[in-house]
Amino acid sequence: MLGDPTPLSADRTLLVAGNKSGFTCKMVLQAVGRVLRKSKTKPNGKKPVSEEKKLYLEPEYTRVRVTDFEFKQLVTLPQEIDLNEWLASNITTFFNHINLQYSTISEFCTAETCQTMAACNTQYYWYDERGKKIKCTAPQYIDFVMSSVQKLVTDEDVFPTKYGREFPSSFESLVKKICRYLFHVIAHIYSAHFKEIVALELHGHLNTLFSHFLLFIREFNLLDTKETAILDDLSEMLFTEDSREAEGATGGAQNHVKER
Numbered sequence: 001m002l003g004d005p006t007p008l009s010a011d012r013t014l015l016v017a018g019n020k021s022g023f024t025c026k027m028v029l030q031a032v033g034r035v036l037r038k039s040k041t042k043p044n045g046k047k048p049v050s051e052e053k054k055l056y057l058e059p060e061y062t063r064v065r066v067t068d069f070e071f072k073q074l075v076t077l078p079q080e081i082d083l084n085e086w087l088a089s090n091i092t093t094f095f096n097h098i099n100l101q102y103s104t105i106s107e108f109c110t111a112e113t114c115q116t117m118a119a120c121n122t123q124y125y126w127y128d129e130r131g132k133k134i135k136c137t138a139p140q141y142i143d144f145v146m147s148s149v150q151k152l153v154t155d156e157d158v159f160p161t162k163y164g165r166e167f168p169s170s171f172e173s174l175v176k177k178i179c180r181y182l183f184h185v186i187a188h189i190y191s192a193h194f195k196e197i198v199a200l201e202l203h204g205h206l207n208t209l210f211s212h213f214l215l216f217i218r219e220f221n222l223l224d225t226k227e228t229a230i231l232d233d234l235s236e237m238l239f240t241e242d243s244r245e246a247e248g249a250t251g252g253a254q255n256h257v258k259e260r
Helices: 008-021 025-038 071-075 083-103 138-153 171-199 203-219 225-248
Strands: none
Touching: 071 203, 083 138, 083 171, 083 203, 138 171, 171 203, 171 225, 203 225
């Protein structure tokens, strides 16, 4: 897994001290073990204080996008389009893109590295069809999310694609439920795997996707503000960067990743 390598100098210092001070091999191994444990995520899934700095809030990363397009134009409902059709089309697209984004770092999201489904200081639980609350690892939770959403968006009775088929009366509530789940996935990626996202140079894609998704949610009131509050600091920075770019623009939009 990607991460900061454990400093070799610390190990060497312990070993040298053992030779000169009469430490037993067992004592040295125990000391090294303590150093290694401190460098890893704690069993409860919370990272050490030294690692709790939010990397995704660093200006060098928040200013990166893959496009300069004004997303407000993308989320506004066209006059000739039915609201449910617009919601269905966009939600399906968001699902596919978020699923793809998670797949790029899924090998780093394991039962060992992410023992709980958490984002920042918030822990999420899955509720089964009977309403039973289930505590699960992040990869389990996200698998539940992707499987259930995939089932919904491919169900003709819920997301009809054929002419003449009507959307169910519960469609809006189902869309809100999907948005809540997808937001959880994005929040987990930012809080637990942003280092890997940066290493793969995909932070511009993630920022663009999140900005678009959040504006869409706000446009149609699909999520309570309390639900999205855990990433308010990020959304504020992203939209501030967008405002600065708009104010400083001197020509047409450029479809490329912005330079740091």
